[in-house]
Amino acid sequence: MTALKASQKAKLPTRHGIFTIQAFAHEGKEHLAIFSDPLPPVPLLRVHSECLTGDVFGSLKCDCGSELSIAMERIAKEGGIALYLRQEGRGIGLFHKVNAYALQDQGYDTVEANLALGFKEDERNYEVVGEILSFYGIDEVKLLTNNPKKVEAMSHFVKIHSREAILAPHNCYNENYLKTKQEKLGHLL
Template identity: 55%
Template sequence: MKVKISEIANLPTKYGNFKIQCFKENHKEHLVIFTQNLPEIPVVRVHSECLTGDTLGSKKCDCGEQLEFALKYIAKNGGMVIYLRQEGRNIGLLNKVNAYALQDKGFDTIEANHQLGFSADERTYEMVEYILNHFNIKKIKLLTNNPKKIESLKDIQIVERIPVKVEPNPHNKDYLKIKKEKMGHLL
């Protein structure tokens, strides 16, 4: 895997003071946001990009709330957020908006992806192990509800899974139901 790695910079945020580093893999630039003093076994959140949820505050998903929960938790407990540029479960922004339009017509998130010719979830997690190896991290406490993320980290020991707790709203309750019932999320 050919990856370019940026320098480390300071990132003061409303959640706390972090460090930030970029890992460029082909055309995707992933971010790592981490606390200055990483514990021996850090808390790690693997978060896939969601422009509508993370930046625009969309209520159709729980992504923005999960990212906020993770940043607060990691600022307090030490660790990192690995922010993967895999918009819309890695179908891209244009296809994600098309999937939203199909959801407006009654399809659930998985059905919408299938209508567009994609699997339920196109994301991959090889970059996570690359980043953790770069930081010489072999054991983590994984902040996730997604069993696919747990299964994907084959060479990293997960000593604990920490659930991400966010409150559903009227706009995402069906979305969360699909994540639990069809994708096996631990909600």
């Protein structure tokens, strides 16, 4: 196992507010912590997996960019931390995610597309989260997620004071995506 390596801290002014940002290198990937300073005793925590198409390009096929924006607004107001993990496409990477998109254009849902490409429905790993939270001395959080598997994963690293919903708008492009998240992945939408 590779040791967690932390960058320096820097200020990050955003449309949501001014945050502190710090990068972490871990097992060949670089992740980000973006947080309010100071952190409250029980901070909000958003563990967000990279979604280039949603976070940067504003894709309407998913709710990722909207969820991140909602989380950042809440963190700016209430205090907390967003961990931005470099595990694109539920952990399959950008190349395979685009291939999964092509299968979705043919009628597959997101789970079926991942399985057809030879992956699990979700390949993400959250071990680095425990190391980052420990780095900051965070032992209890208000978790911003709709994903019960993420609640279970985080409970191995930190006490979960509460799970708080993070509901993004529905549209005609993400309706099947959200339905699949709810019916096949158990998301609480």
